[in-house]
Amino acid sequence: MKNIKSNKSIGRMLAGGVLFAMLAGYGSQSLAADFPTRPINLIVPYAAGGSSDLSARPYAEELGNILKQPVVVMNKPGAGGAIGAAEVARAKGNGYTLLNASIGNITIAPYTSNVGYDHTALRAVAQMTDIPLALTVKADSSFKNLKEFVEYAKKNPGKIRYGSPGAGNIQHVTTEGWMKDIGIKLTHMPFAGANPAIAALLGGHVEATVTGVTEAAPHHKSGALRILGITSPARIDMVDAPTFKEQGYDLQAGVWYGVMAPASTPDDVVNALAAALKKTYDSPKVQSAWKKLFLIPSYLGPAEFGARVKKEAAVNEQVLKDIGLHKK
Amino acid sequence: MEFQTFQAIPEAFLQVMSLTCLAWIAIGTIVGILFGAAPGLTATTAVALFTPITFYMPLNVSLSFLMGVYCGGFYAGSIPAILINTPGAPGNAATVMDGYPMAKKGRAGEALGHSIVASWLGGTASAFALLIFAPLIASMALQFGAPEYFAVAVMGLVCIAGVSGKCLAKGVAGAAIGMVLGTVGMDPIDGLPRFTFGNLNLMGGIALIPALVGLFAITEVLAKAEMIGVSTGEEIICQVKRALPPLKDYITYKYLLIKSIVIGIVVGAIPGTGPTIASWMSYNEAKRTSKHPELFGTGIPEGIIASESSNNAVTGGALIPLLTLGVPGDTVTAVLLGALMIQGITPGPMLMVEHYDIVAQLLIILLVANMVMLAMGLLGSKYFPYILKIPFQVLMPIVAVLCITGGYAVNTSFFDAMMVVVLGSCGYLLVKLGFPVAPIVLGLILGPIIEPNMRRALVGEDLNPLVFISTPISAGLILLSFVLLYFMKRRG
Numbered sequence: 079m080k081n082i083k084s085n086k087s088i089g090r091m092l093a094g095g096v097l098f099a100m101l102a103g104y105g106s107q108s109l110a111a112d113f114p115t116r117p118i119n120l121i122v123p124y125a126a127g128g129s130s131d132l133s134a135r136p137y138a139e140e141l142g143n144i145l146k147q148p149v150v151v152m153n154k155p156g157a158g159g160a161i162g163a164a165e166v167a168r169a170k171g172n173g174y175t176l177l178n179a180s181i182g183n184i185t186i187a188p189y190t191s192n193v194g195y196d197h198t199a200l201r202a203v204a205q206m207t208d209i210p211l212a213l214t215v216k217a218d219s220s221f222k223n224l225k226e227f228v229e230y231a232k233k234n235p236g237k238i239r240y241g242s243p244g245a246g247n248i249q250h251v252t253t254e255g256w257m258k259d260i261g262i263k264l265t266h267m268p269f270a271g272a273n274p275a276i277a278a279l280l281g282g283h284v285e286a287t288v289t290g291v292t293e294a295a296p297h298h299k300s301g302a303l304r305i306l307g308i309t310s311p312a313r314i315d316m317v318d319a320p321t322f323k324e325q326g327y328d329l330q331a332g333v334w335y336g337v338m339a340p341a342s343t344p345d346d347v348v349n350a351l352a353a354a355l356k357k358t359y360d361s362p363k364v365q366s367a368w369k370k371l372f373l374i375p376s377y378l379g380p381a382e383f384g385a386r387v388k389k390e391a392a393v394n395e396q397v398l399k400d401i402g403l404h405k406k
Numbered sequence: 407m408e409f410q411t412f413q414a415i416p417e418a419f420l421q422v423m424s425l426t427c428l429a430w431i432a433i434g435t436i437v438g439i440l441f442g443a444a445p446g447l448t449a450t451t452a453v454a455l456f457t458p459i460t461f462y463m464p465l466n467v468s469l470s471f472l473m474g475v476y477c478g479g480f481y482a483g484s485i486p487a488i489l490i491n492t493p494g495a496p497g498n499a500a501t502v503m504d505g506y507p508m509a510k511k512g513r514a515g516e517a518l519g520h521s522i523v524a525s526w527l528g529g530t531a532s533a534f535a536l537l538i539f540a541p542l543i544a545s546m547a548l549q550f551g552a553p554e555y556f557a558v559a560v561m562g563l564v565c566i567a568g569v570s571g572k573c574l575a576k577g578v579a580g581a582a583i584g585m586v587l588g589t590v591g592m593d594p595i596d597g598l599p600r601f602t603f604g605n606l607n608l609m610g611g612i613a614l615i616p617a618l619v620g621l622f623a624i625t626e627v628l629a630k631a632e633m634i635g636v637s638t639g640e641e642i643i644c645q646v647k648r649a650l651p652p653l654k655d656y657i658t659y660k661y662l663l664i665k666s667i668v669i670g671i672v673v674g675a676i677p678g679t680g681p682t683i684a685s686w687m688s689y690n691e692a693k694r695t696s697k698h699p700e701l702f703g704t705g706i707p708e709g710i711i712a713s714e715s716s717n718n719a720v721t722g723g724a725l726i727p728l729l730t731l732g733v734p735g736d737t738v739t740a741v742l743l744g745a746l747m748i749q750g751i752t753p754g755p756m757l758m759v760e761h762y763d764i765v766a767q768l769l770i771i772l773l774v775a776n777m778v779m780l781a782m783g784l785l786g787s788k789y790f791p792y793i794l795k796i797p798f799q800v801l802m803p804i805v806a807v808l809c810i811t812g813g814y815a816v817n818t819s820f821f822d823a824m825m826v827v828v829l830g831s832c833g834y835l836l837v838k839l840g841f842p843v844a845p846i847v848l849g850l851i852l853g854p855i856i857e858p859n860m861r862r863a864l865v866g867e868d869l870n871p872l873v874f875i876s877t878p879i880s881a882g883l884i885l886l887s888f889v890l891l892y893f894m895k896r897r898g
Contacts, residue, residue: 125817126454132744135458151458155817157609158592164606191599193606239866245597267552267862268595270678273740277677277733283551283866296732296754367461370750403597 113173113350117148120337122178123162125155129292129373133207133335134178136367140358151178158246159183160193167195171342173351176203179338181248185391189398190246191405197391201343202384204355205336207368208376210310211249212291212319213240216279217304224307224325227286228262235263241275241284244268246403248394249288252309252331255397260327279303290333291317292372316372334376336383352380418766422774427470431771434474435778439786441475442482445805446619446812446826448495449479450737457745465749465764470771472745476738477775480681480718481525481783484710488517489793490805492623496614497681497717499847500689502622503569504702504709511705514791519651520710522783524663526776527656528715531667532674532722533772536729540758543723544730547675552863553874557883558676559855562683562848564890568690569844571703577845580836584849585856587612594858595865607821616813616825617850621843623809624830627802629837634799650784655707662692662708663715670716674723680736681717682851688716694894722772728753729765 120138124130134151142149154162163183169175177200188196213224221227231238242250245268257264264286269275272289279287280302287294295317297303305319309331313321322329337355339348358364359377368375378386398404421427441452452475460468483494488505501521508517535543550558563581570577590601591611602608656663666688673684692712693702702709724735725742732754734740746753751764758765793801813826833843867873875881 126457126741129744131454132748135461153818155610156819157606160609161606161819190597191602191609192604193609245593245595247597250597265865267866268597268858269862270594270858271740273733273743274678277548277727277731278551280731280733281548281551296752296756300754300756367748371744371747372752 113347114145114147116174117150118142118145118174118176120149120151120176120178121162121166122151122153123155123159123183124153126153128155129290129371130159130178130180130335132371133180133368133373136364136371137206137355137358140361140364141354144354144357157191157193158187160187160191163187163200164194166338166340167199169340171201171340171344171347173339173343173347175340176351177338178335180335181333181390184338184387185394186246186248186251186398188391189395189405190403197387199341200338201341201348202378202380202387203337203339203348204352204359204380205334205376205378205383205386206355206359207336207373208310208332208334209290209292209372209374210308210314210321210332211252211288212294212298212305212309212317213253213307213322214276214279214287214289214294214298214303214305215285216282217301219285219304221286221306222304223320224322224327227306228260228327231262231264236265238286239265239267239284240286240288241267241269241278242288243272243275244270246398248331248333249290251394251397251401251403252329253288254401255393256327256329258397258400259329276303291319295372314374316369316374332376334386335373336378348380414763414766415770418763418770421466421767422470422770424466427466427771428774430467430470431474431775432778434471434476435478435775435782436474438475438478438480439482439485439779439782442479442494443485444812445486445492445494445623445809446615447815448483448615449476450495450741451816452479453738453741453745457741460745461748465751466767466771468745468749469768470775472742473768473771474775474778476721476742477529477718477772477779478782479738480529480721481522481714481779483717484521484525484714485518485786485790486623488521488710489514489790490623490801491626492805492809493618495681496618496847496851497685497720498713499618499622499682499844500569500685500713500717501710503689503713503844504705504707507703507705508707508710509705509791509794513705514794515787516651516707517705517710518787518790519784520655520707521714522780522787523651523656524666524711524713524715525718525783526780527663528667528670528718529721529776529779530773532671532719533769533776534722535671535719536722536725536772537766537769540726540730543672543675543726546672547677547727547735548731549877549879550676551877552859552866553877553880554883555676555678555859556856556863556874557880557887558673558679558683559852559859561883561887561890562686562852563856564887564894565686565690566845566848567891567894568693568702569686569842569848571842573840576841580841580843580845581849581852583836583841584846584851585853586849587617587846588850588853589857594854595861607819611854612825612829612850613816613819613822614850615816616822617829618847619809619813620826620829621833621847623805624826625833625837625843627806627809628830628834630798630802651707659708659711662695662712665691665695666712666716667719670719671723671726673716674720674735675726677727677733677735678855680724681720684720684723685713685717686848688712690890694890718776725768725772729757729768730754732757 166177272293307322441447483498487493487501491506493499814823
């Protein structure tokens, strides 16, 4: 008897809850203060164990602790990150489906193929890490600095072969844009990822590579390779290498990872998430995990991150048009 | 270096011999065996899934667990290969050739026994190779540029002749079908979508695991469905007298073993190749040099031993470029790279010098994991064949469900699950028309190695076709391919 009674009351509570939720749907703005009330899915658009996955795992756990709701990492790999990104772009903008976005799937993939979204389908929440690119040569190469490299390339167009982690990757697109700016011609050799490109450089099958500094740094430290320049605005702690800027070349680029949400996500949910992400970012545990993975922590809030995405998307779209990779 | 080596090993041994490490090696091996044995799930999936768990473990525990998964996974793919004609992972595809016919003859237990012992020998030998020859093999792997990769894959193509069955033309046609399927997706050199028909899911290409599961397992399920209700003339007897194969077999096959293991270690050490190519090459080589090549494919131990010793030898081989150069040798070691980095260890040239103790630990763990794998495998070999006692009409639907789930699980993709069904149905039709499945899979694996490397080699040398014979390694490999073909043709 008692059971039936309690079942009834549970039923009433459920009905009330449903009604409340329906009303809440109309006034979701005012309820964002309670966000989140259920687990959040963080879509990683690459396979488990890859660098996108590794960048997300440390902060997902901490973000869950801060928000008091689990943040579940879901790997949706395929099509260079476009499948997972497209899924988030199509999702409801309620803050419960987020994307561990990166420069390639947001500022390049939408312009090379019909992926069904572009950066305007998503809202920037927070940038978490940023890894500069590195132009690297073998340690016994005759190029001691960028100037020598560029001078040789000017006199011998196409003679220097540079390996990249893949055609249409940010490393490729950035290098092509830079070549055009300063008027040199290098021969592009795309590989299936940064590690094979580095292996080809170590074996002398290419003369240079453009990869994330992460992959080049250990070899620079061991003395097998030499990083001629990194594309960050200033030198970084991870590796003792000069920047492009200090050698007189205006090239700034980086592979960033950050959180993006569907474009329809309301402001206060985005702000609540960004605040929680800032706290996550400041946690020493997360910082040390990233540093071990050679990911360079670099936080940008919704406005700055959004501006960066917009600017880079425009630049990359133009370069893709110039090099004939833009979708027809 | 030598002196340091001897000092580090006993210490590492003591570290690994703790209860925690041994327990985690055992857990890892069990996880690896489960993932390896389930069609569609592989050692790569397991290592990738469990790597985040190891983030907060101490280093030796993390390595114990992951190495256990790695070794167990590479071996266990042979279990379904032998029992249900479905390799658990691409690296075990060659095991199907003789493993399944042997099981059909009622010798499943024996086949499994050969598989586990050969896996153990391969894995253990490769661990020692890692210790002794690592720097030498690593520097050799670096010699491999685009022309050399092309030449290795061409040599792999020669294997098609060995696995084509009755009709060579159909084998070659199958390989061509596989290679065409391999061109779907992003163009590896130009970075533009190709044959995707505007479908986003096809941009990543036809994933290997769903293709493998579809072509082998679904095809087999459909073929078996035909036999339901018909009295099966080939009742499988699954009494297992002994799982441990007689030692004298291995003395007889010593050259076969040595060759297969060397192929496994060397191919494993070349980044971007892996167990599939190694096991097919070993199988082919075993068949070519055998006194009775006509018996290959009918269910003889040599076929299983060649394939399994070789694919487990890849484990130690693939760790060589990872530990010495910081360049992963295959997909599993690519995930391991992340697992090591989170522990604050950067694999690369300095690791051997600065942290030899870690390398020594890894070696001991690898040896222990192989022992645990042997024990579990021998025990299991007695009982796994009982799976075959399950009637077809019960077993085959279970296999089909597992396959489709496995196809989904790799990338959490419904599209991949559909690919399993579509490719399985196509595979069934092809088999009915007399096309063997193995060459299709081989084409699908080799195509994406041959094409980008051929184009990369040509682009790098101003489109000069002589690039393929301009270095000693690539010229030698191409010459060797022709020599192999000639001998295979002469022997029929």
